[in-house]
Amino acid sequence: MRIGELSERTGTPRRLLRYYEEQGLIVPDRCRNGYRAYDERLVDRVMQIRGLLEAGLPTRIIKQILPCLDKPRVIHFSDATPEMIATLTRERDRMTERIQCLTRNRDAVAEYLDAVVGNLRPDAAPEASPGPSYEVPANSAT
Amino acid sequence: MRIGELSERTGTPRRLLRYYEEQGLIVPDRCRNGYRAYDERLVDRVMQIRGLLEAGLPTRIIKQILPCLDKPRVIHFSDATPEMIATLTRERDRMTERIQCLTRNRDAVAEYLDAVVGNLRPDAAPEASPGPSYEVPANSAT
DNA sequence: TCGAACCCTCACATTGATGTGAAGGTCAAG
DNA sequence: CTTGACCTTCACATCAATGTGAGGGTTCGA
Incomplete structure:
Protein backbone atom coordinates (compact mmCIF):
# COMPACT_ATOMS: atom_id res chain seq x y z
CA MET A 1 0.00 0.00 0.00
CA GLY A 56 7.49 8.55 26.36
CA LEU A 57 10.05 6.41 24.60
CA PRO A 58 12.27 8.28 22.13
CA THR A 59 12.66 6.98 18.59
CA ARG A 60 16.26 6.09 19.33
CA ILE A 61 15.15 3.56 21.94
CA ILE A 62 12.15 2.35 20.00
CA LYS A 63 14.45 1.54 17.13
CA GLN A 64 16.50 -0.62 19.43
CA ILE A 65 13.69 -2.58 20.96
CA LEU A 66 11.64 -3.11 17.82
CA PRO A 67 13.80 -6.00 16.58
CA CYS A 68 13.03 -7.88 19.80
CA LEU A 69 9.34 -7.79 19.10
CA ASP A 70 9.07 -9.76 15.92
CA LYS A 71 6.74 -12.68 15.95
CA PRO A 72 8.97 -15.58 15.04
CA ARG A 73 11.33 -15.47 17.96
CA VAL A 74 14.56 -14.87 16.15
CA ILE A 75 17.59 -13.76 18.06
CA HIS A 76 19.93 -11.63 16.04
CA PHE A 77 23.18 -12.34 17.68
CA SER A 78 24.77 -9.45 15.90
CA ASP A 79 22.46 -7.30 18.02
CA ALA A 80 23.27 -9.16 21.20
CA THR A 81 26.39 -7.25 22.03
CA PRO A 82 27.03 -6.52 25.68
CA GLU A 83 26.03 -2.91 25.13
CA MET A 84 22.80 -4.00 23.53
CA ILE A 85 22.01 -6.33 26.39
CA ALA A 86 22.71 -3.53 28.82
CA THR A 87 20.54 -1.12 26.87
CA LEU A 88 17.65 -3.53 26.69
CA THR A 89 17.90 -4.36 30.36
CA ARG A 90 17.93 -0.71 31.25
CA GLU A 91 14.98 0.04 29.03
CA ARG A 92 13.03 -2.91 30.33
CA ASP A 93 13.50 -1.59 33.83
CA ARG A 94 12.60 1.94 32.83
CA MET A 95 9.45 0.66 31.21
CA THR A 96 8.59 -1.18 34.39
CA GLU A 97 9.02 2.03 36.34
CA ARG A 98 6.79 3.88 33.95
CA ILE A 99 4.17 1.21 34.24
CA GLN A 100 4.24 1.44 38.01
CA CYS A 101 4.06 5.21 38.00
CA LEU A 102 1.24 5.24 35.49
CA THR A 103 -0.65 2.55 37.33
CA ARG A 104 -0.42 4.30 40.65
CA ASN A 105 -1.61 7.57 39.23
CA ARG A 106 -4.23 6.06 36.98
CA ASP A 107 -5.69 4.27 39.97
CA ALA A 108 -5.73 7.48 41.96
CA VAL A 109 -7.54 9.29 39.17
CA ALA A 110 -9.96 6.42 38.82
CA GLU A 111 -10.64 6.44 42.55
CA TYR A 112 -11.25 10.14 42.48
CA LEU A 113 -13.62 9.74 39.57
CA ASP A 114 -15.46 6.93 41.31
CA ALA A 115 -15.96 9.16 44.30
CA VAL A 116 -17.19 12.05 42.22
CA VAL A 117 -19.51 10.21 39.89
CA GLY A 118 -20.60 8.08 42.79
CA ASN A 119 -22.03 11.23 44.28
CA LEU A 120 -23.32 12.68 41.06
CA ARG A 121 -24.70 9.51 39.56
CA PRO A 122 -25.89 7.17 42.29
CA ASP A 123 -27.33 4.77 39.70
CA ALA A 124 -24.09 3.91 37.94
CA ALA A 125 -21.62 3.49 40.76
CA PRO A 126 -21.47 0.81 43.40
CA GLU A 127 -21.43 1.93 46.99
CA ALA A 128 -18.45 4.11 47.73
CA SER A 129 -17.09 4.44 51.22
CA PRO A 130 -19.20 6.61 53.48
CA GLY A 131 -18.04 10.13 52.86
CA PRO A 132 -15.33 11.09 55.29
CA SER A 133 -14.51 14.63 54.42
CA TYR A 134 -15.97 15.64 51.14
CA GLU A 135 -19.15 17.48 50.83
CA VAL A 136 -21.83 17.27 48.22
CA PRO A 137 -22.99 20.57 46.86
CA ALA A 138 -26.63 21.01 46.04
CA ASN A 139 -26.30 20.65 42.33
CA SER A 140 -29.04 20.00 39.85
CA ALA A 141 -29.45 16.49 38.56
CA THR A 142 -27.40 15.88 35.41
CA MET B 1 13.92 24.07 52.09
CA GLY B 56 4.56 11.02 28.31
CA LEU B 57 2.00 13.21 30.03
CA PRO B 58 2.28 16.90 29.26
CA THR B 59 2.45 19.40 32.10
CA ARG B 60 -0.99 20.69 31.13
CA ILE B 61 -2.53 17.32 31.98
CA ILE B 62 -0.38 16.66 34.99
CA LYS B 63 -1.57 19.93 36.42
CA GLN B 64 -5.13 18.73 36.07
CA ILE B 65 -4.71 15.35 37.64
CA LEU B 66 -2.44 16.37 40.50
CA PRO B 67 -5.29 17.69 42.67
CA CYS B 68 -6.90 14.23 42.53
CA LEU B 69 -3.88 12.63 44.09
CA ASP B 70 -3.74 14.26 47.47
CA LYS B 71 -3.73 11.92 50.41
CA PRO B 72 -6.73 13.03 52.39
CA ARG B 73 -9.43 12.22 49.89
CA VAL B 74 -10.92 15.62 49.41
CA ILE B 75 -13.09 16.28 46.47
CA HIS B 76 -12.83 19.80 45.23
CA PHE B 77 -16.19 20.27 43.69
CA SER B 78 -15.11 23.44 42.05
CA ASP B 79 -12.89 21.15 39.96
CA ALA B 80 -15.68 18.68 39.33
CA THR B 81 -17.20 20.47 36.41
CA PRO B 82 -18.52 18.29 33.61
CA GLU B 83 -15.53 19.24 31.48
CA MET B 84 -13.18 18.26 34.26
CA ILE B 85 -14.89 14.93 34.69
CA ALA B 86 -14.62 14.36 30.96
CA THR B 87 -10.95 15.31 30.95
CA LEU B 88 -10.13 13.04 33.85
CA THR B 89 -12.04 10.17 32.33
CA ARG B 90 -10.24 10.62 29.03
CA GLU B 91 -6.87 10.82 30.72
CA ARG B 92 -7.59 7.81 32.89
CA ASP B 93 -8.32 5.83 29.75
CA ARG B 94 -5.27 7.13 27.96
CA MET B 95 -3.15 6.14 30.90
CA THR B 96 -4.66 2.68 30.80
CA GLU B 97 -3.77 2.42 27.14
CA ARG B 98 -0.23 3.49 27.84
CA ILE B 99 0.04 0.94 30.58
CA GLN B 100 -1.15 -1.81 28.27
CA CYS B 101 1.18 -0.77 25.48
CA LEU B 102 4.14 -0.51 27.82
CA THR B 103 3.35 -3.81 29.47
CA ARG B 104 3.07 -5.68 26.19
CA ASN B 105 6.33 -4.30 24.92
CA ARG B 106 8.15 -4.58 28.20
CA ASP B 107 7.18 -8.22 28.37
CA ALA B 108 8.41 -8.78 24.84
CA VAL B 109 11.74 -7.18 25.64
CA ALA B 110 11.99 -9.20 28.81
CA GLU B 111 11.25 -12.39 26.92
CA TYR B 112 13.87 -11.56 24.37
CA LEU B 113 16.39 -10.87 27.08
CA ASP B 114 15.53 -14.10 28.82
CA ALA B 115 16.16 -15.96 25.60
CA VAL B 116 19.46 -14.23 24.98
CA VAL B 117 20.95 -14.41 28.42
CA GLY B 118 19.53 -17.89 28.70
CA ASN B 119 21.80 -18.87 25.85
CA LEU B 120 24.76 -16.84 26.95
CA ARG B 121 25.95 -16.75 30.50
CA PRO B 122 23.29 -15.06 32.55
CA ASP B 123 25.74 -13.49 34.97
CA ALA B 124 29.12 -13.10 33.35
CA ALA B 125 30.02 -10.68 30.60
CA PRO B 126 28.52 -12.00 27.41
CA GLU B 127 30.82 -12.36 24.45
CA ALA B 128 30.43 -10.42 21.26
CA SER B 129 29.98 -13.34 18.94
CA PRO B 130 29.53 -12.26 15.35
CA GLY B 131 27.44 -14.45 13.17
CA PRO B 132 24.10 -14.98 11.56
CA SER B 133 20.73 -15.00 13.19
CA TYR B 134 19.65 -18.05 15.04
CA GLU B 135 16.27 -19.40 15.58
CA VAL B 136 16.02 -20.11 19.21
CA PRO B 137 14.68 -23.57 19.88
CA ALA B 138 11.46 -23.65 21.76
CA ASN B 139 12.43 -22.38 25.13
CA SER B 140 10.47 -23.00 28.23
CA ALA B 141 9.64 -20.50 30.88
CA THR B 142 12.52 -19.28 32.95
C1' DT C 1 -5.30 17.21 -22.81
C1' DC C 2 -6.63 18.72 -18.59
C1' DG C 3 -7.55 18.49 -13.66
C1' DA C 4 -7.82 16.05 -9.43
C1' DA C 5 -5.65 13.31 -6.37
C1' DC C 6 -2.02 11.15 -5.37
C1' DC C 7 3.16 10.99 -4.56
C1' DC C 8 8.09 13.04 -4.00
C1' DT C 9 11.89 16.07 -1.56
C1' DC C 10 13.27 19.99 0.91
C1' DA C 11 13.01 23.26 4.30
C1' DC C 12 11.51 26.24 7.55
C1' DA C 13 8.22 26.85 11.83
C1' DT C 14 6.39 25.44 16.19
C1' DT C 15 5.80 23.24 20.68
C1' DG C 16 7.25 21.24 25.07
C1' DA C 17 10.82 19.96 27.89
C1' DT C 18 15.25 21.15 28.74
C1' DG C 19 20.33 23.35 28.78
C1' DT C 20 23.07 27.33 29.63
C1' DG C 21 24.64 31.59 30.81
C1' DA C 22 24.53 36.53 31.91
C1' DA C 23 23.72 40.18 35.30
C1' DG C 24 22.78 40.83 39.70
C1' DG C 25 20.87 40.33 44.90
C1' DT C 26 21.62 37.82 49.72
C1' DC C 27 24.14 35.95 53.30
C1' DA C 28 27.44 33.53 56.23
C1' DA C 29 32.24 32.93 57.16
C1' DG C 30 36.99 34.53 56.95
C1' DC D 1 34.66 44.28 53.74
C1' DT D 2 35.26 40.69 50.72
C1' DT D 3 34.66 36.17 48.93
C1' DG D 4 32.01 32.25 47.72
C1' DA D 5 27.92 29.81 47.64
C1' DC D 6 23.67 30.44 47.37
C1' DC D 7 19.53 32.69 45.21
C1' DT D 8 16.84 35.82 41.65
C1' DT D 9 15.05 36.94 36.68
C1' DC D 10 15.65 37.03 31.81
C1' DA D 11 16.73 35.28 27.55
C1' DC D 12 18.44 32.74 24.12
C1' DA D 13 19.73 27.75 22.54
C1' DT D 14 18.75 22.89 21.75
C1' DC D 15 16.36 18.58 20.84
C1' DA D 16 12.69 15.56 19.43
C1' DA D 17 8.27 15.28 17.58
C1' DT D 18 5.31 17.46 14.63
C1' DG D 19 3.03 21.14 11.46
C1' DT D 20 3.00 23.33 7.06
C1' DG D 21 3.79 24.49 2.59
C1' DA D 22 6.37 25.25 -1.65
C1' DG D 23 7.77 23.27 -5.99
C1' DG D 24 7.35 19.50 -8.71
C1' DG D 25 6.47 14.56 -10.65
C1' DT D 26 2.88 10.54 -11.61
C1' DT D 27 -1.53 8.46 -12.59
C1' DC D 28 -6.07 8.28 -13.95
C1' DG D 29 -10.46 9.47 -15.53
C1' DA D 30 -13.48 13.07 -18.00
Whole structure:
Protein backbone atom coordinates (compact mmCIF):
# COMPACT_ATOMS: atom_id res chain seq x y z
CA MET A 1 0.00 0.00 0.00
CA ARG A 2 1.06 3.58 -0.47
CA ILE A 3 1.58 6.21 2.15
CA GLY A 4 -1.92 7.60 1.95
CA GLU A 5 -3.58 4.34 2.83
CA LEU A 6 -1.18 3.58 5.64
CA SER A 7 -1.75 7.06 6.93
CA GLU A 8 -5.49 6.57 6.99
CA ARG A 9 -5.38 3.10 8.44
CA THR A 10 -3.10 4.13 11.27
CA GLY A 11 -4.39 7.63 11.80
CA THR A 12 -0.87 8.90 11.33
CA PRO A 13 0.03 11.97 9.27
CA ARG A 14 2.09 11.19 6.19
CA ARG A 15 4.71 13.51 7.52
CA LEU A 16 5.24 11.26 10.50
CA LEU A 17 5.42 8.09 8.46
CA ARG A 18 8.29 9.68 6.54
CA TYR A 19 9.81 10.81 9.80
CA TYR A 20 9.69 7.32 11.28
CA GLU A 21 11.38 6.07 8.16
CA GLU A 22 14.06 8.72 8.47
CA GLN A 23 14.61 7.54 12.04
CA GLY A 24 14.98 3.98 10.84
CA LEU A 25 11.84 2.67 12.49
CA ILE A 26 10.18 1.45 9.32
CA VAL A 27 11.69 0.62 5.95
CA PRO A 28 9.19 0.69 3.10
CA ASP A 29 10.00 -0.52 -0.38
CA ARG A 30 9.96 1.80 -3.32
CA CYS A 31 7.94 1.48 -6.47
CA ARG A 32 9.61 2.21 -9.75
CA ASN A 33 8.18 5.70 -9.70
CA GLY A 34 9.67 6.44 -6.31
CA TYR A 35 6.49 6.02 -4.31
CA ARG A 36 6.85 4.27 -0.96
CA ALA A 37 5.29 0.81 -0.81
CA TYR A 38 4.30 -0.39 2.64
CA ASP A 39 3.81 -3.95 3.68
CA GLU A 40 0.57 -4.90 5.35
CA ARG A 41 2.36 -5.71 8.59
CA LEU A 42 3.51 -2.13 8.93
CA VAL A 43 0.01 -1.17 10.00
CA ASP A 44 0.54 -2.90 13.30
CA ARG A 45 4.09 -1.77 13.57
CA VAL A 46 3.20 1.86 13.09
CA MET A 47 0.57 1.67 15.79
CA GLN A 48 3.08 0.03 18.05
CA ILE A 49 5.53 2.84 17.38
CA ARG A 50 2.91 5.44 18.12
CA GLY A 51 2.00 3.76 21.36
CA LEU A 52 5.58 3.69 22.50
CA LEU A 53 6.16 7.30 21.51
CA GLU A 54 3.00 8.22 23.37
CA ALA A 55 4.38 6.43 26.40
CA GLY A 56 7.49 8.55 26.36
CA LEU A 57 10.05 6.41 24.60
CA PRO A 58 12.27 8.28 22.13
CA THR A 59 12.66 6.98 18.59
CA ARG A 60 16.26 6.09 19.33
CA ILE A 61 15.15 3.56 21.94
CA ILE A 62 12.15 2.35 20.00
CA LYS A 63 14.45 1.54 17.13
CA GLN A 64 16.50 -0.62 19.43
CA ILE A 65 13.69 -2.58 20.96
CA LEU A 66 11.64 -3.11 17.82
CA PRO A 67 13.80 -6.00 16.58
CA CYS A 68 13.03 -7.88 19.80
CA LEU A 69 9.34 -7.79 19.10
CA ASP A 70 9.07 -9.76 15.92
CA LYS A 71 6.74 -12.68 15.95
CA PRO A 72 8.97 -15.58 15.04
CA ARG A 73 11.33 -15.47 17.96
CA VAL A 74 14.56 -14.87 16.15
CA ILE A 75 17.59 -13.76 18.06
CA HIS A 76 19.93 -11.63 16.04
CA PHE A 77 23.18 -12.34 17.68
CA SER A 78 24.77 -9.45 15.90
CA ASP A 79 22.46 -7.30 18.02
CA ALA A 80 23.27 -9.16 21.20
CA THR A 81 26.39 -7.25 22.03
CA PRO A 82 27.03 -6.52 25.68
CA GLU A 83 26.03 -2.91 25.13
CA MET A 84 22.80 -4.00 23.53
CA ILE A 85 22.01 -6.33 26.39
CA ALA A 86 22.71 -3.53 28.82
CA THR A 87 20.54 -1.12 26.87
CA LEU A 88 17.65 -3.53 26.69
CA THR A 89 17.90 -4.36 30.36
CA ARG A 90 17.93 -0.71 31.25
CA GLU A 91 14.98 0.04 29.03
CA ARG A 92 13.03 -2.91 30.33
CA ASP A 93 13.50 -1.59 33.83
CA ARG A 94 12.60 1.94 32.83
CA MET A 95 9.45 0.66 31.21
CA THR A 96 8.59 -1.18 34.39
CA GLU A 97 9.02 2.03 36.34
CA ARG A 98 6.79 3.88 33.95
CA ILE A 99 4.17 1.21 34.24
CA GLN A 100 4.24 1.44 38.01
CA CYS A 101 4.06 5.21 38.00
CA LEU A 102 1.24 5.24 35.49
CA THR A 103 -0.65 2.55 37.33
CA ARG A 104 -0.42 4.30 40.65
CA ASN A 105 -1.61 7.57 39.23
CA ARG A 106 -4.23 6.06 36.98
CA ASP A 107 -5.69 4.27 39.97
CA ALA A 108 -5.73 7.48 41.96
CA VAL A 109 -7.54 9.29 39.17
CA ALA A 110 -9.96 6.42 38.82
CA GLU A 111 -10.64 6.44 42.55
CA TYR A 112 -11.25 10.14 42.48
CA LEU A 113 -13.62 9.74 39.57
CA ASP A 114 -15.46 6.93 41.31
CA ALA A 115 -15.96 9.16 44.30
CA VAL A 116 -17.19 12.05 42.22
CA VAL A 117 -19.51 10.21 39.89
CA GLY A 118 -20.60 8.08 42.79
CA ASN A 119 -22.03 11.23 44.28
CA LEU A 120 -23.32 12.68 41.06
CA ARG A 121 -24.70 9.51 39.56
CA PRO A 122 -25.89 7.17 42.29
CA ASP A 123 -27.33 4.77 39.70
CA ALA A 124 -24.09 3.91 37.94
CA ALA A 125 -21.62 3.49 40.76
CA PRO A 126 -21.47 0.81 43.40
CA GLU A 127 -21.43 1.93 46.99
CA ALA A 128 -18.45 4.11 47.73
CA SER A 129 -17.09 4.44 51.22
CA PRO A 130 -19.20 6.61 53.48
CA GLY A 131 -18.04 10.13 52.86
CA PRO A 132 -15.33 11.09 55.29
CA SER A 133 -14.51 14.63 54.42
CA TYR A 134 -15.97 15.64 51.14
CA GLU A 135 -19.15 17.48 50.83
CA VAL A 136 -21.83 17.27 48.22
CA PRO A 137 -22.99 20.57 46.86
CA ALA A 138 -26.63 21.01 46.04
CA ASN A 139 -26.30 20.65 42.33
CA SER A 140 -29.04 20.00 39.85
CA ALA A 141 -29.45 16.49 38.56
CA THR A 142 -27.40 15.88 35.41
CA MET B 1 13.92 24.07 52.09
CA ARG B 2 15.37 26.15 49.29
CA ILE B 3 15.66 25.24 45.65
CA GLY B 4 19.14 23.77 45.91
CA GLU B 5 18.17 21.18 48.47
CA LEU B 6 15.01 20.21 46.63
CA SER B 7 17.04 19.93 43.47
CA GLU B 8 19.48 17.56 45.09
CA ARG B 9 16.90 15.49 46.86
CA THR B 10 14.86 14.97 43.73
CA GLY B 11 17.67 14.85 41.21
CA THR B 12 15.98 17.63 39.32
CA PRO B 13 17.79 20.64 37.84
CA ARG B 14 16.85 23.93 39.47
CA ARG B 15 15.82 25.12 36.05
CA LEU B 16 13.12 22.49 35.91
CA LEU B 17 11.83 23.23 39.38
CA ARG B 18 11.27 26.81 38.25
CA TYR B 19 9.71 25.55 35.07
CA TYR B 20 7.27 23.31 36.93
CA GLU B 21 6.34 26.30 39.04
CA GLU B 22 5.82 28.41 35.93
CA GLN B 23 3.52 25.68 34.65
CA GLY B 24 1.57 25.74 37.88
CA LEU B 25 2.56 22.27 39.02
CA ILE B 26 4.12 23.36 42.28
CA VAL B 27 3.67 26.55 44.26
CA PRO B 28 6.50 27.28 46.67
CA ASP B 29 6.34 30.00 49.24
CA ARG B 30 8.69 32.92 49.15
CA CYS B 31 11.03 34.05 51.87
CA ARG B 32 11.26 37.73 52.54
CA ASN B 33 14.38 37.92 50.41
CA GLY B 34 12.62 36.43 47.41
CA TYR B 35 14.07 32.92 47.71
CA ARG B 36 11.67 30.08 47.03
CA ALA B 37 10.75 28.02 50.11
CA TYR B 38 9.64 24.46 49.42
CA ASP B 39 7.60 22.32 51.70
CA GLU B 40 8.89 18.90 52.60
CA ARG B 41 6.00 17.22 50.77
CA LEU B 42 7.12 18.70 47.49
CA VAL B 43 9.91 16.16 47.36
CA ASP B 44 7.41 13.41 46.63
CA ARG B 45 5.34 15.63 44.43
CA VAL B 46 8.28 16.56 42.24
CA MET B 47 9.21 12.93 41.78
CA GLN B 48 5.64 12.17 40.89
CA ILE B 49 5.68 14.94 38.32
CA ARG B 50 8.89 13.64 36.84
CA GLY B 51 7.49 10.16 36.60
CA LEU B 52 4.42 11.36 34.79
CA LEU B 53 6.43 13.52 32.42
CA GLU B 54 8.66 10.55 31.77
CA ALA B 55 5.57 8.55 30.94
CA GLY B 56 4.56 11.02 28.31
CA LEU B 57 2.00 13.21 30.03
CA PRO B 58 2.28 16.90 29.26
CA THR B 59 2.45 19.40 32.10
CA ARG B 60 -0.99 20.69 31.13
CA ILE B 61 -2.53 17.32 31.98
CA ILE B 62 -0.38 16.66 34.99
CA LYS B 63 -1.57 19.93 36.42
CA GLN B 64 -5.13 18.73 36.07
CA ILE B 65 -4.71 15.35 37.64
CA LEU B 66 -2.44 16.37 40.50
CA PRO B 67 -5.29 17.69 42.67
CA CYS B 68 -6.90 14.23 42.53
CA LEU B 69 -3.88 12.63 44.09
CA ASP B 70 -3.74 14.26 47.47
CA LYS B 71 -3.73 11.92 50.41
CA PRO B 72 -6.73 13.03 52.39
CA ARG B 73 -9.43 12.22 49.89
CA VAL B 74 -10.92 15.62 49.41
CA ILE B 75 -13.09 16.28 46.47
CA HIS B 76 -12.83 19.80 45.23
CA PHE B 77 -16.19 20.27 43.69
CA SER B 78 -15.11 23.44 42.05
CA ASP B 79 -12.89 21.15 39.96
CA ALA B 80 -15.68 18.68 39.33
CA THR B 81 -17.20 20.47 36.41
CA PRO B 82 -18.52 18.29 33.61
CA GLU B 83 -15.53 19.24 31.48
CA MET B 84 -13.18 18.26 34.26
CA ILE B 85 -14.89 14.93 34.69
CA ALA B 86 -14.62 14.36 30.96
CA THR B 87 -10.95 15.31 30.95
CA LEU B 88 -10.13 13.04 33.85
CA THR B 89 -12.04 10.17 32.33
CA ARG B 90 -10.24 10.62 29.03
CA GLU B 91 -6.87 10.82 30.72
CA ARG B 92 -7.59 7.81 32.89
CA ASP B 93 -8.32 5.83 29.75
CA ARG B 94 -5.27 7.13 27.96
CA MET B 95 -3.15 6.14 30.90
CA THR B 96 -4.66 2.68 30.80
CA GLU B 97 -3.77 2.42 27.14
CA ARG B 98 -0.23 3.49 27.84
CA ILE B 99 0.04 0.94 30.58
CA GLN B 100 -1.15 -1.81 28.27
CA CYS B 101 1.18 -0.77 25.48
CA LEU B 102 4.14 -0.51 27.82
CA THR B 103 3.35 -3.81 29.47
CA ARG B 104 3.07 -5.68 26.19
CA ASN B 105 6.33 -4.30 24.92
CA ARG B 106 8.15 -4.58 28.20
CA ASP B 107 7.18 -8.22 28.37
CA ALA B 108 8.41 -8.78 24.84
CA VAL B 109 11.74 -7.18 25.64
CA ALA B 110 11.99 -9.20 28.81
CA GLU B 111 11.25 -12.39 26.92
CA TYR B 112 13.87 -11.56 24.37
CA LEU B 113 16.39 -10.87 27.08
CA ASP B 114 15.53 -14.10 28.82
CA ALA B 115 16.16 -15.96 25.60
CA VAL B 116 19.46 -14.23 24.98
CA VAL B 117 20.95 -14.41 28.42
CA GLY B 118 19.53 -17.89 28.70
CA ASN B 119 21.80 -18.87 25.85
CA LEU B 120 24.76 -16.84 26.95
CA ARG B 121 25.95 -16.75 30.50
CA PRO B 122 23.29 -15.06 32.55
CA ASP B 123 25.74 -13.49 34.97
CA ALA B 124 29.12 -13.10 33.35
CA ALA B 125 30.02 -10.68 30.60
CA PRO B 126 28.52 -12.00 27.41
CA GLU B 127 30.82 -12.36 24.45
CA ALA B 128 30.43 -10.42 21.26
CA SER B 129 29.98 -13.34 18.94
CA PRO B 130 29.53 -12.26 15.35
CA GLY B 131 27.44 -14.45 13.17
CA PRO B 132 24.10 -14.98 11.56
CA SER B 133 20.73 -15.00 13.19
CA TYR B 134 19.65 -18.05 15.04
CA GLU B 135 16.27 -19.40 15.58
CA VAL B 136 16.02 -20.11 19.21
CA PRO B 137 14.68 -23.57 19.88
CA ALA B 138 11.46 -23.65 21.76
CA ASN B 139 12.43 -22.38 25.13
CA SER B 140 10.47 -23.00 28.23
CA ALA B 141 9.64 -20.50 30.88
CA THR B 142 12.52 -19.28 32.95
C1' DT C 1 -5.30 17.21 -22.81
C1' DC C 2 -6.63 18.72 -18.59
C1' DG C 3 -7.55 18.49 -13.66
C1' DA C 4 -7.82 16.05 -9.43
C1' DA C 5 -5.65 13.31 -6.37
C1' DC C 6 -2.02 11.15 -5.37
C1' DC C 7 3.16 10.99 -4.56
C1' DC C 8 8.09 13.04 -4.00
C1' DT C 9 11.89 16.07 -1.56
C1' DC C 10 13.27 19.99 0.91
C1' DA C 11 13.01 23.26 4.30
C1' DC C 12 11.51 26.24 7.55
C1' DA C 13 8.22 26.85 11.83
C1' DT C 14 6.39 25.44 16.19
C1' DT C 15 5.80 23.24 20.68
C1' DG C 16 7.25 21.24 25.07
C1' DA C 17 10.82 19.96 27.89
C1' DT C 18 15.25 21.15 28.74
C1' DG C 19 20.33 23.35 28.78
C1' DT C 20 23.07 27.33 29.63
C1' DG C 21 24.64 31.59 30.81
C1' DA C 22 24.53 36.53 31.91
C1' DA C 23 23.72 40.18 35.30
C1' DG C 24 22.78 40.83 39.70
C1' DG C 25 20.87 40.33 44.90
C1' DT C 26 21.62 37.82 49.72
C1' DC C 27 24.14 35.95 53.30
C1' DA C 28 27.44 33.53 56.23
C1' DA C 29 32.24 32.93 57.16
C1' DG C 30 36.99 34.53 56.95
C1' DC D 1 34.66 44.28 53.74
C1' DT D 2 35.26 40.69 50.72
C1' DT D 3 34.66 36.17 48.93
C1' DG D 4 32.01 32.25 47.72
C1' DA D 5 27.92 29.81 47.64
C1' DC D 6 23.67 30.44 47.37
C1' DC D 7 19.53 32.69 45.21
C1' DT D 8 16.84 35.82 41.65
C1' DT D 9 15.05 36.94 36.68
C1' DC D 10 15.65 37.03 31.81
C1' DA D 11 16.73 35.28 27.55
C1' DC D 12 18.44 32.74 24.12
C1' DA D 13 19.73 27.75 22.54
C1' DT D 14 18.75 22.89 21.75
C1' DC D 15 16.36 18.58 20.84
C1' DA D 16 12.69 15.56 19.43
C1' DA D 17 8.27 15.28 17.58
C1' DT D 18 5.31 17.46 14.63
C1' DG D 19 3.03 21.14 11.46
C1' DT D 20 3.00 23.33 7.06
C1' DG D 21 3.79 24.49 2.59
C1' DA D 22 6.37 25.25 -1.65
C1' DG D 23 7.77 23.27 -5.99
C1' DG D 24 7.35 19.50 -8.71
C1' DG D 25 6.47 14.56 -10.65
C1' DT D 26 2.88 10.54 -11.61
C1' DT D 27 -1.53 8.46 -12.59
C1' DC D 28 -6.07 8.28 -13.95
C1' DG D 29 -10.46 9.47 -15.53
C1' DA D 30 -13.48 13.07 -18.00
